[in-house]
Amino acid sequence: GQSLEQPSEVTAVEGAIVQINCTYQTSGFYGLSWYQQHDGGAPTFLSYNALDGLEETGRFSSFLSRSDSYGYLLLQELQMKDSASYFCAVKDTDKLIFGTGTRLQVFP
Amino acid sequence: NAGVMQNPRHLVRRRGQEARLRCSPMKGHSHVYWYRQLPEEGLKFMVYLQKENIIDESGMPKERFSAEFPKEGPSILRIQQVVRGDSAAYFCASSPQDRSGTQYFGPGTRLLVL
Numbered sequence: 280g281q282s283l284e285q286p287s288e289v290t291a292v293e294g295a296i297v298q299i300n301c302t303y304q305t306s307g308f309y310g311l312s313w314y315q316q317h318d319g320g321a322p323t324f325l326s327y328n329a330l331d332g333l334e335e336t337g338r339f340s341s342f343l344s345r346s347d348s349y350g351y352l353l354l355q356e357l358q359m360k361d362s363a364s365y366f367c368a369v370k371d372t373d374k375l376i377f378g379t380g381t382r383l384q385v386f387p
Numbered sequence: 388n389a390g391v392m393q394n395p396r397h398l399v400r401r402r403g404q405e406a407r408l409r410c411s412p413m414k415g416h417s418h419v420y421w422y423r424q425l426p427e428e429g430l431k432f433m434v435y436l437q438k439e440n441i442i443d444e445s446g447m448p449k450e451r452f453s454a455e456f457p458k459e460g461p462s463i464l465r466i467q468q469v470v471r472g473d474s475a476a477y478f479c480a481s482s483p484q485d486r487s488g489t490q491y492f493g494p495g496t497r498l499l500v501l
Contacts, residue, residue: 283429312489312490314492320494321478321492321493321494321495322430322478322492323492324489324491324492327489366429366430368430372443373418373420373435373442373443374420374432374435374443374445374446375420375422375430375432375480375490376432377422377429377430377431378429379428379429380428380429
């Protein structure tokens with residue numbers, strides 16, 4: 280079967296650093312994406328890793344280890360507006376297979 | 388530079404009616420994907436289309452659901468004889484090429500079946 284595991288919820292305070300892990304087991308793998316979704320909103324693309332290593336985009340970084348079937352999203356200098364759900368998604372040929380999402384709550 | 392557009396944003400139907408959801412991809416994008424999201428869950432792939440072709444419909448229910456992406460006009464996801472279990476958010480995404488790691492999502496259509 281196909282499965283992606285993420286923690287269901289993470290809490291942190293403003294200014295802190297948070298890491299959201301994702302382990303996957305899929306029949307195909309082209310890369311790992313991360314999306315942010317606010318309540319009632321659309322998923323917004325954050326990052327994509329096709330190769331092992333760390334990709335940095337501003338306050339957000341994403342890491343991939345294909346040999347471990349593992350990746351993570353690192354959010355630094357947390358802000359209140361970062362409170363949202365975060366989904367990892369495996370690119371399997373033409374489609375995205377999404378995890379169940381991690382709800383991040385940032386407190387003042 | 389308009390993003391992915393979907394309409395309607397909200398749709399209410401009674402059981403047995405038809406629902407028709409529209410999606411216009413980003414300019415220059417020729418690949419369209421439809422996903423369904425139930426409350427508190429992740430998105431589930433339904434179908435992948437290019438102009439006039441269905442490439443992958445492995446996530447589409449075999450009955451009542453159909454999708455098209457005509458040469459001219461938006462992509463349409465059609466649900467016939469809707470049931471309460473069809474209530475969900477339906478998101479369309481587009482990408483400029485297949486095998487691209489980046490799909491850009493529209494605002495979604497929230498379907499409520501009474």
